[in-house]
Amino acid sequence: MVTRRDLLKGSSNSLLLSLLEQQPMYGYQIVKELEARSQGYFKFKEGTLYPALHRLEKSGLITGRWQTLPNGRQRRYYYITAKGLAKLALEKSQWQDFFTAVKLILQPDPSSP
Amino acid sequence: MVTRRDLLKGSSNSLLLSLLEQQPMYGYQIVKELEARSQGYFKFKEGTLYPALHRLEKSGLITGRWQTLPNGRQRRYYYITAKGLAKLALEKSQWQDFFTAVKLILQPDPSSP
DNA sequence: TTGACATACATAGAATGTCTAAGTAAATAC
DNA sequence: GTATTTACTTAGACATTCTATGTATGTCAA
Numbered sequence: 001m002v003t004r005r006d007l008l009k010g011s012s013n014s015l016l017l018s019l020l021e022q023q024p025m026y027g028y029q030i031v032k033e034l035e036a037r038s039q040g041y042f043k044f045k046e047g048t049l050y051p052a053l054h055r056l057e058k059s060g061l062i063t064g065r066w067q068t069l070p071n072g073r074q075r076r077y078y079y080i081t082a083k084g085l086a087k088l089a090l091e092k093s094q095w096q097d098f099f100t101a102v103k104l105i106l107q108p109d110p111s112s113p
Numbered sequence: 114m115v116t117r118r119d120l121l122k123g124s125s126n127s128l129l130l131s132l133l134e135q136q137p138m139y140g141y142q143i144v145k146e147l148e149a150r151s152q153g154y155f156k157f158k159e160g161t162l163y164p165a166l167h168r169l170e171k172s173g174l175i176t177g178r179w180q181t182l183p184n185g186r187q188r189r190y191y192y193i194t195a196k197g198l199a200k201l202a203l204e205k206s207q208w209q210d211f212f213t214a215v216k217l218i219l220q221p222d223p224s225s226p
Numbered sequence: 227t228t229g230a231c232a233t234a235c236a237t238a239g240a241a242t243g244t245c246t247a248a249g250t251a252a253a254t255a256c
Numbered sequence: 257g258t259a260t261t262t263a264c265t266t267a268g269a270c271a272t273t274c275t276a277t278g279t280a281t282g283t284c285a286a
Contacts, residue, residue, distance in 0.1 A: 004155060005244055008121050009272055015218050022221070028234050037221065041214035042117060048273055050236060055272095073281065075234070092219055099212060101154035105128050106205055108135075108150065118273055122243050141263050161244050163265065168243095186252065188263070233282070241274075246267105253262070 007098045012052050013061075014095060015042065017088040020062055020080040027053060027076065053078060061087050120211045125165050126174075127208060128155065130201040133175055133193040140166060140189065166191060174200050 019025060019033055027049055034042040056062045061084035064076045080088070132138060132146055140162055147155040169175045174197035177189045193201070 003245085004124075005271090008124060008244085011117075011121060011215070012272085015215070018219050026234075028232095034218065038214040038217050041210065042218070045274065046235075047237080047275065051272085054236095071282070073234075095215065095219060097154065101151040102124070102128070102208065104151050105147065105155070106131050106208060116274085118242090121273085125243080139263080141261095158245060159264075160246065160266080164243080167265095184253065186263075227286100229284100229286085231283085231285105234280085236278080238277085239275090242272090244270085246269080248267085249265080251263085253260100255260075256258090 004098070007094055010091065012044070012048065013056060014088065014091040016049075016052060016056060017061060017080060017084055017091070020078055021085065021088055024077045024079045026078065030078075056084070060084075117211070120207055123204065125157070125161065126169060127201065127204040129165060129169060130174060130193060130197055130204070133191055134198065134201055137190045137192045139191065143191075169197070173197075 015034060016030065019030060019037075025033060027046075030053075031044050031046075031049060034044055053062070053064070057064055057078070060081060062078045062080050064078045067075050067077055069075065128147060129143065132143060132150075138146060140159075143166075144157050144159075144162060147157055166175070166177070170177055170191070173194060175191045175193050177191045179187055179189050181187055
């Protein structure tokens with residue numbers, strides 16, 4: 001059963017999977033992209049991001065591959081897996097349900113009894 | 114500063130304040146109302162609800178008053194305070210911002226670059 | 227070349243909210 | 257008379273996020 005708790009604690013997971021669905025990215029890039037795409041709203045800290053990425057990888061939802069740049073620097077790019085895509089689709093619909101439920105409470109229809 | 118974490122952990126606070134804004138309620142009633150108004154989505158457990166109510170009361174956002182029913186049973190009714198009303202207004206706008214930010218990530222505009 | 231800043235990843239530990247689970251107690255329905 | 261519903265409380269487990277720190281390199285300006 002889908003619990004409200006899962007949605008809350010899994011919010012960052014959905015955001016990360018959604019980003020990686022569009023293109024593979026590395027950690028630092030993810031921080032910047034999330035901030036840019038949310039118009040400055042999301043500012044992930046390292047202490048949030050990297051443990052989250054490790055969890056997702058351990059769960060098989062993403063896979064990380066080290067890549068070496070021409071200048072010798074190392075980056076770890078993360079790719080979403082088929083399992084991750086399926087999970088993302090599920091979580092998106094769960095988010096929709098959650099939004100709907102919250103709105104029903106915070107913005108009740110005044111015409112209803 | 115408003116952090117994402119505050120929104121997540123404070124989600125139940127907003128829901129409770131919003132309910133109590135409409136009318137004073139007691140714990141058991143809140144559980145039933147939340148479930149009814151969210152069309153079955155929210156099913157608060159006692160272990161979530163009562164500590165949350167106690168936190169809100171300690172923060173001065175609600176006040177609880179024991180009332181004795183004709184049959185002798187005791188109920189603790191909670192009333193939203195002026196401080197609670199102000200807090201609720203703030204949190205509603207924060208929720209709106211959060212919704213918007215999440216949607217920007219999960220449902221990016223395909224026409225944007 | 228020194229310093230400042232951005233890039234890039236990692237992790238220990240604290241704080242906090244939610245859940246499970248158990249306890250207490252009484253009214254009501256069958 | 258017993259099962260269900262009402263009604264509140266709290267201890268303890270668990271998970272996520274944050275703060276804070278560490279490591280290391282590249283870039284740019286003074």
